[in-house]
Amino acid sequence: MEQCITIESLRHARNTLGNVGFVPTMGFLHEGHLSLVRRAKAENDAVIVSIFVNPAQFGPGEDFETYPRSLEQDMALLAKEGVDIVFTPKAGDIYPQNYVTEVSVKGVATQLEGASRPGHFTGVATIVTKLFNIVQPQKAYFGQKDAQQCAVIKRFVADLNIPVTIITVPTWREKDGLASSSRNVRLNPEEREKAPALYKALQRAQSLFQKGERDRNVLEKAIRDTLKQNNIEKIDYAKIVDPLTFQEVNPVSESGIALLAVPFSQARLIDNLPLALE
Amino acid sequence: MEQCITIESLRHARNTLGNVGFVPTMGFLHEGHLSLVRRAKAENDAVIVSIFVNPAQFGPGEDFETYPRSLEQDMALLAKEGVDIVFTPKAGDIYPQNYVTEVSVKGVATQLEGASRPGHFTGVATIVTKLFNIVQPQKAYFGQKDAQQCAVIKRFVADLNIPVTIITVPTWREKDGLASSSRNVRLNPEEREKAPALYKALQRAQSLFQKGERDRNVLEKAIRDTLKQNNIEKIDYAKIVDPLTFQEVNPVSESGIALLAVPFSQARLIDNLPLALE
Numbered sequence: 001m002e003q004c005i006t007i008e009s010l011r012h013a014r015n016t017l018g019n020v021g022f023v024p025t026m027g028f029l030h031e032g033h034l035s036l037v038r039r040a041k042a043e044n045d046a047v048i049v050s051i052f053v054n055p056a057q058f059g060p061g062e063d064f065e066t067y068p069r070s071l072e073q074d075m076a077l078l079a080k081e082g083v084d085i086v087f088t089p090k091a092g093d094i095y096p097q098n099y100v101t102e103v104s105v106k107g108v109a110t111q112l113e114g115a116s117r118p119g120h121f122t123g124v125a126t127i128v129t130k131l132f133n134i135v136q137p138q139k140a141y142f143g144q145k146d147a148q149q150c151a152v153i154k155r156f157v158a159d160l161n162i163p164v165t166i167i168t169v170p171t172w173r174e175k176d177g178l179a180s181s182s183r184n185v186r187l188n189p190e191e192r193e194k195a196p197a198l199y200k201a202l203q204r205a206q207s208l209f210q211k212g213e214r215d216r217n218v219l220e221k222a223i224r225d226t227l228k229q230n231n232i233e234k235i236d237y238a239k240i241v242d243p244l245t246f247q248e249v250n251p252v253s254e255s256g257i258a259l260l261a262v263p264f265s266q267a268r269l270i271d272n273l274p275l276a277l278e
Numbered sequence: 279m280e281q282c283i284t285i286e287s288l289r290h291a292r293n294t295l296g297n298v299g300f301v302p303t304m305g306f307l308h309e310g311h312l313s314l315v316r317r318a319k320a321e322n323d324a325v326i327v328s329i330f331v332n333p334a335q336f337g338p339g340e341d342f343e344t345y346p347r348s349l350e351q352d353m354a355l356l357a358k359e360g361v362d363i364v365f366t367p368k369a370g371d372i373y374p375q376n377y378v379t380e381v382s383v384k385g386v387a388t389q390l391e392g393a394s395r396p397g398h399f400t401g402v403a404t405i406v407t408k409l410f411n412i413v414q415p416q417k418a419y420f421g422q423k424d425a426q427q428c429a430v431i432k433r434f435v436a437d438l439n440i441p442v443t444i445i446t447v448p449t450w451r452e453k454d455g456l457a458s459s460s461r462n463v464r465l466n467p468e469e470r471e472k473a474p475a476l477y478k479a480l481q482r483a484q485s486l487f488q489k490g491e492r493d494r495n496v497l498e499k500a501i502r503d504t505l506k507q508n509n510i511e512k513i514d515y516a517k518i519v520d521p522l523t524f525q526e527v528n529p530v531s532e533s534g535i536a537l538l539a540v541p542f543s544q545a546r547l548i549d550n551l552p553l554a555l556e
Contacts, residue, residue, distance in 0.1 A: 007439065011441075098385070098523075099437050100383055100384040100385035100386070100387075100433060100437065101381065101382070101383050101384075101403070101433065101434040101437035101438055102381075102382050102384075103379065103380075103381055103438070104379070104380050104382055105378055105379050106378040106379075106380075107376070107378035108378070109378075125379070126438075129438055130437075130438055130439045133438055133439040133440050133441060134439045136441065155378060155379065156379040159377050159378060159379035159408075160379055160381070160404075160407055160408055160411055161285065161408045161411040161412045162411050163289075163411060163414065245376075
């Protein structure tokens, strides 16, 4: 496994490979990331993983400085998976001082996470565009846990005619249902015990939908009620939306997806579940 | 020469070619465009020219509807130059209804043409990014006549790590010095007679610079005075700027460039000249 730090060295190393599957990450890798790597490994000649905590997608007051980092452990995990190249660029090379360009997405990027985190999806769209232009993969892999991120990426990739196929991989969950996330380590023991309620709440909405409930308000209330029953009082949002546009839909259709965001003391967690049987 | 109308057919045809030189145009081709094509032909295995009057780079009240078009004549000219593929996409394929993504550039894109034509460079940056992703050329060719457009394109290509080399080709001029432009046909006979004064005014500033004048205000006044002496009273701007950032600089350095924009009755013309000997 080769580690590339400069953009030039990555381009050079990439040119020796055939079809590339690309997994962009912010590091602190968990089983969810590794499931993306394994899928990429199965579907391509070679796999490139990037590790870059992207300052542009963190807002003021968000957790850029304290976002968990573990490069040495990440490298060991990726080597074990048979990854070909790990790209670990410096922020100064990705965003030189005279940098003035942004990729901005309206529509799907303006709801929910876009509303809660202004500028977040512009930061995501810009870094992913840059990484795609540097790595030039055939396919790129993203976790369904970040459902809106997946929708935003599919949107701008189509809109800008970027020649990369976007693959969404199902959310990896702990045994108790908590979606794997680098931020889970920031839950205190009491919060960690409560956290599986996020998935339970989404499952509750899914179950009601599958029994025939199509009223968005009823389904969203069921999510909020389940969270409250599990002593989670603060909820950022609990919504049923269309999975492509992220617009609220009522009555809810077969493609509807339930999403929630819950702030804990040191971490804000998100999760989602399609309402129809997967 | 093959004409491709759909994005899919262009991608398919492009895949049969080696290194591609790309000349994006809005059609109504003149000798300036053909000089780009000849340069592309000399430097690459194959040449692709696009003809697309891009609605996104015209503001409300600008001349999108009346922009001159001559597809049949353009095709004949390009066939004669030995162009491999002409890409003539439909606006509905380039901007489908659910399209929501923009490439926006600050800094260099905010001055002069950016200030006079809000949204213009966002439209340019977005379409050029899209065309690059569709055509995937090794090199792309732009005329120096649109100096700020060249600077904006070089800026976002670097910022987004787009793997295309941008080549700027010197301005093609009529015998009397008027810079070739598709919009020149919209000058009435009296205006056409006055129009070479744009180049004369820039040459006046260049001559003063080469005699040692470094005061931006003196050089800019010389441009305006020359225009007035030639009965051109309305001037959009006449400026000396840095050719990379398009910021005003005083005293003017060797890299300084003189630019002007002059509105005529049915056309707004721009031109520019580096102040140091070319």
